[in-house]
Structures are given as structure tokens and as C-alpha cells.
Amino acid sequence: MAAAARFRFRDSVRHRLGGVLLITAGSFSGPAGADEPQRVDDFALLDHSGSFHQLSYYGDQAAVVLLTESSGHAATRRSLAHFSELRDRYAGADVRFFMINAVPAADRDAIAATSAADGYGVPVLLDQAQLVAEGLGLSRIGELLVIDPATMTLAHRTVLEDDDGTVRAVLDDLVAGKRWQTPIPELAPAATADVIDYPARERHAEVRPSYTTDIAPILEANCVGCHHAGGIAPWAMDSHLMVQGFAPMIREVVRTRRMPPGQIDQHVSRPVHQVAGLTVEEQQKLIHWIDAGAPKDGDVDPLADQTVAVSTFTMGEPDLVYTIPAQQIPATGLVDYRYIPLRLGLEEDVWVRAMEFVPGDRQVLHHVIAYVQTPADRGQAGRRDTVGRGESIGGFAPGRVGEDFGEEGGRLLQKGANLLLQMHYTTTGKETVDETKIGVYLHDAPPKYVMKEVVAAQRRFMVPPHVKDHELAGEQFIERDAYLYAMMPHMHYRGKRMSYTARYPDGTEEVLLSVPRYDFNWQFNYQLEEPVFIPAGTTIVVRGAMDNSDRNPGNPDPSRPVHFGLQTQHEMFFGFMTMRYVDVVPQVAATAGD
DSSP: OOHHHHHHHHHHHHHHHTTGGGOOOSSSSSOOOTTSOEEOOOOEEEBTTSOEEEGGGGTTSSEEEEEEOOTTOHHHHHHHHHHHHHHHHTTTSSEEEEEEEOOTTOOHHHHHHHHHHHTOOSOEEEOTTOHHHHHHTOOBTTEEEEEETTTTEEEEEEEGGGOOSHHHHHHHHHHTTOOOOSOOOOOOOOOGGGBOOOHHHHHHHHSOOOIIIIIHHHHHHHTTTTSSTTSSSSSOOOSHHHHHHTHHHHHHHHHTTOSSSSOOOTTTSOOBTTOOSOOHHHHHHHHHHHHTTOOOOSSOOHHHHOOOOOOSSTTOOOSEEEEOOOEEEOSSSOOOOEEEEEOOOOSSOEEEEEEEEEOSOTTTEEEEEEEEEOGGGGGGTTOGGGTTOSOEEEEEOTTOOOEEOOSSEEEEEOTTOEEEEEEEEOOOSSOEEEOOEEEEEEOSSOOSEEOEEEEEEOOSOEEOTTOSOEEEEEEEEEOSOEEEEEEEEEOOTTEEEEEEEEEOTTSOEEEEEEESSOOTTOOOOEEEEEEEEEOTTEEEEEEEEEOOSTTSTTOSOTTSOEEBOSSTTSBOOEEEEEEEETTOOHHHHHHHOO
């Protein structure tokens, strides 16, 4: 497939994922008759180890088997031997086995301990909101489902300890490529001790969540920032009618953890500012309201009455604004990196508090990296071999907001300094012109701390064709005492996941950030709520994986091996970090250029 065609395919996939493909409603498509398969909606959950799993991702498997689990529960223990036998019997077949824990108060560490002690040998999916279990109609501990992921339909349901061999017959047929036609039997009533309770569902059945007092505030706090007129999102949440029309899509993207974007594994990650994702209670209110028909209550529409400040810059009005010279972008082909010198006209030293890039055309701008060019090295401006030299002071990538160093942190721009901008564009099949703007926010006085960009990376690798999970890792040794303020994973379209771990001098390790589902279209710079002290001698280890298979909808070409490279059909593996060294203060930086 030609490069331009691959990128058109990529954009087509992106648009479909933002629209038609996501419009489904209900976990099953209504009560199915004997000859009508029960449709299963897509969902995504993290497992007990923090790994991300999405049902539709396993569409190339013959079957997905789910067993309801509750650690230490008698029904789980009674089912375990039979479940382990099934797991081992189909170990060489395309059958994925999972357990699912839908106990709201379940402790993830306890589940992991039980899994190791009892030899589960499979991921345990964590459904604290119980929305997946509700949708699948799970009623008891020890209940087993067999799902045909190719058709997203339910093939069988049973209580595993009572199974008469039908499960094996169903799996044998699915592995052989046959669709199971036997009607799914009704389950006998469960013993009280085995029943899964759904307190939120019962509560919301009695008192339905209110659009005015419950739903609109959730949307305003988590969605409207992008979903407004002139915002980055493709449609505006500016009325109940709009939300109701898009309700099936909202349900789908919440259940598959696509929205809000940038979600992390909060169980292991250090707390970050503005963490993406809805709380368990918010998810339950939103989905139960949608399942009830997304009704409106009251005479006032809070979303219609909202006022969203629309500004070119999301961080407020900058002290300095620069427009990058207009860049002509062709309709097709590969566009080499462009290195554009930008004169700043600084007549005195200034301290940068924040910096934001506003693309002129978001469809074609892949990224910007701004390198500081001091008077001493101005003669190198525009040369390609300046890549990686000097200090990067800020940048843009899809989904990334401004670089904010905080009230006490900053970066120095010396008198006479300019910027050298590394601009990367991709073509979309249509000629366009990009005029990106840069907003610079200044401190009134030298800040307390000097910030610096550090990166852990792997620059030499080969990802084989068709591989779903090719692991990569990079390390950065920290020689001096420092504080870590932010982390930004960066990969291209095969990027699957990434985590940051501090390996301290005493041999202990701490996970600082885990992004279980990386999305190239949303490259967040995760700002820590409190900076983390990194003692001298610490190694920051960045681990992750690439998905070069056809299960990755954004993959330009799964049949080709992938190497490190600058263009998006190549790959990168960078773990960027914003840090400050304890022994560097503004006065020293201004004289020593550190």
C-alpha cells in the first residue's frame, strides 16, 4: 500500500471510530429468540496486573471465555478445577480465557494475590462499576460465558460446576469454525450466597439519574472542554438534544475506555493533575441514564445555557505570540522534516512559565519541537544535524496541551535567543497551508526552579510484521538529585502501552506512571500533583510495547517490519520527562547556560 494511501486509510479509520462504528445501544440487542443470536456490546477493562483488554480486539480468536470470580468465594473455588481443565484443554487453540470480578469493593492487590496462590493462570478483569457485568447479564459467581468474538454474539451460558460437557462441545465447534446454533438455556436460581448484587442499578431504577442535576454536571466537568463550538472534538455538547442523539456513542466510548482520553492506571501511577476518566459513580449514573433513554427533566437545559470561553490559546492570553511562517503542505507523499528558524526579538533575558502551540491545520501537523538557539549557535539554525542538540523548550503533538512549568518553575530564554522549530507534517490527500501559532507565557521575575527535559528511549529496534505485543524499553540514569514533574510517552501508530518505573539506588522500584492503552491521537504530558524526588543514582526505566498487527486499526501496514524513524510509517519510543536538578538555580543557569 502506498504511503499516501496508508495515511488516508488511517484517517478513514479514525473518522469511523469517531462516528458510525460506535453507534450501538444496549449490551444485547434485545431478547433473542431460539434462532437469533444474542448480540454482545464491546467493552474494555483493566485486569489485576493493570493490562488493558478490549473484547473486540480478540475478534481474530475462535472464542472468548469469561468466568465470574470473587476471590475466596466458595463458588469460585468449586469452579476452579473445571475452569483450569478447560483452559489447559484449549491452550493450543485460539481461545482466550478470562475471569471477571464484578464485586464493587474488590481489592486489586488481594485479587492478584489469590490469582497467584490458586493458580488462576488467566487475567482477572476488574469491573468495579459493574456495567460490563450488567450488560452481559451476569447473575452469580461461577457463571461462565462463551462469546464468539468474530460475530460479537453469545454462544453459551452456564454455571460451570453444573456443566454437562456442553461447554466443550461449544468450544470445539467454534475452534472448528462452526457457529454454535443450540439455544442458550436459562439458568436455575442461584443460592443466595452466590448471587451478584447490583446496588447502583437498583438505586437508579428507583430514582433515575437526573439530566439536570447529575448528567449535565458530569459532561461539563469531563467532556465540554473539548466538545463545544470551535473545540477540538467533532461535535458540541451544547444541548440535551445533541447529547441524546449521541447517547449510544457516548455509552460505547465510556464502556471501551476511549473517552475521556488519556486514562492511566490509577492503582499504580503517582497522582496526576486533571486525571482523565470518570469515577465509578459517574460511569454508573451516565450509563444508567442512557439505558433509560437519556431523558430530559426540568425546564432548563444546563448545557444550552453554558458559556464556554473560546480562545485561540487554552491557557489564557500569552505575553508573547508568534506565527510560524506559512507552510505549504502537498496533497500526497512524504514530507521531510522542516527546520524553521523563528526570530523572537528578545531584548532581555526572559523566564518562560508556559508555552502553547496552536496548529493552523491539525489534520496535517504531526508534531513540533522547539529548540532554543542562543546567539552562540545561531549559525547552525536550519541544519538537520541540530536534531537532538541543545535544549528543547516545548512542543506539540496530537492531543497535547501547553507546556506548563508552574508558578515556581521556568525555562530561560536569553537575550537574542531564537527558536529552531522541527516541524513534521503528514499528508491527507488535500493540499493545505499550516500557520501554527506559539504563545509564550512569562514570569515577572526569575522563578524558584529551572526545568529541564530528560528522555528515556530506545532508538534501535525492529518490530516484526503481524506481532501484537512487541516489547521495548529505554533507560535514563539520573546522576544528580532531581525532582520529576511530568511525563509524556511518545510513540507512533503501533504504540500500545507505556510505563515509567524508578529504580532507586537502594534497589527498590516504584511505578511512577502506567498508560495501559496508548493512543497516538492523544499524547498527554502527565503533570504530577506533587513532584517526585529522584535521588542521584536512580535509573528511570520506560517499558512499553508495539502492536504491528491487523488488530491495530491505526496500523498503516501490518505486513511490514517497523524500525525507528522520523516519519509516522516508522516508529519512535520516547519517554519524555520534565525534571529539575536540585543544584541548579536560576542565577546559575543564567550565567552558566545550564
